[in-house]
Amino acid sequence: MIEARNVWKKYGDKVVLERINLQVKEGEFVTLVGTSGCGKSTFLKMLLGTESASSGELLLHGKPVPGEPGPDRGIVFQQYSVFPHLSVLQNVMAARGFAGRNMTGLLFGRARREAYQEALALLEEVGLAHAQALYPAELSGGMRQRLAIAQALLGRPGILLLDEPFGALDPGIRADMHELVLRLWRQYRLTVFLVTHDLKEGFYLGTRLWVFDKTRHDPQAPDAYGATITYDLPVGKVDRETLTEIDRDLARTANQMERDHEAL
Numbered sequence: 001m002i003e004a005r006n007v008w009k010k011y012g013d014k015v016v017l018e019r020i021n022l023q024v025k026e027g028e029f030v031t032l033v034g035t036s037g038c039g040k041s042t043f044l045k046m047l048l049g050t051e052s053a054s055s056g057e058l059l060l061h062g063k064p065v066p067g068e069p070g071p072d073r074g075i076v077f078q079q080y081s082v083f084p085h086l087s088v089l090q091n092v093m094a095a096r097g098f099a100g101r102n103m104t105g106l107l108f109g110r111a112r113r114e115a116y117q118e119a120l121a122l123l124e125e126v127g128l129a130h131a132q133a134l135y136p137a138e139l140s141g142g143m144r145q146r147l148a149i150a151q152a153l154l155g156r157p158g159i160l161l162l163d164e165p166f167g168a169l170d171p172g173i174r175a176d177m178h179e180l181v182l183r184l185w186r187q188y189r190l191t192v193f194l195v196t197h198d199l200k201e202g203f204y205l206g207t208r209l210w211v212f213d214k215t216r217h218d219p220q221a222p223d224a225y226g227a228t229i230t231y232d233l234p235v236g237k238v239d240r241e242t243l244t245e246i247d248r249d250l251a252r253t254a255n256q257m258e259r260d261h262e263a264l
Contacts, residue, residue, distance in 0.1 A: 003023050018225065033197065038214060044195055047060075072155075087134060089132040141170075145165055149184070178201070210232055211231035
């Protein structure tokens with residue numbers, strides 16, 4: 001479904017990602033872990049279409065990923081991407097309008113009726129049917145993330161991109177969201193990419209885990225080299241020694257990056 005061929009991403013002289021080579025089959029649940037600044041969110045944006053590779057190829061179904069977001073790729077951010085002036089139901093319906101390239105997000109006639117029914121069904125799925133008339137300011141953090149997930153799913157995407165969506169949630173609510181995402185992944189047969197800083201969360205949720213890490217460092221030019229995927233692991237087949245090694249590698253990289261920038 002997705003293939004990267006020697007993908008690099010640079011911003012001027014700053015190298016964020018380098019030598020990314022991978023293949024992902026439809027229906028996989030891939031979790032991305034790594035230290036801050038190692039390109040996890042950048043890679044997600046490249047899949048979404050808001051960023052493009054500086055060199056190499058990133059392919060979706062054998063063709064370059066479109067250079068803009070599309071209804072086939074839904075995304076949920078850590079910061080709640082909802083419209084504060086719209087109710088829960090209106091927020092989800094507006095997502096359908098924007099998915100249809102209507103810059104106002106407004107729907108009329110049959111399209112509006114269909115979006116209304118689909119939005120109600122999705123709110124039921126994510127546990128927000130009782131809150132359809134409320135506004136985002138009246139919702140808890142977990143409820144807002146449920147709303148953001150409903151927005152992302154309304155266009156029936158094949159790919160769901162999750163950029164640290166649970167980072168601001170309390171542990172109990174976070175566990176509930178884990179169960180919700182796993183259920184929706186199976187129910188809608190999604191291909192999921194989840195960015196997280198929590199290694200345990202990555203192993204719990206995914207079928208496959210990628211570790212983004214920097215393998216090359218230049219103390220005089222800390223941005224001269226980017227991160228690559230140092231581990232590509234099937235979840236459930238990882239021994240404790242490998243987990244310890246990953247933790248050690250990520251801690252070393254985080255400390256090295258901090259020392260490099262302090263030296264400058």
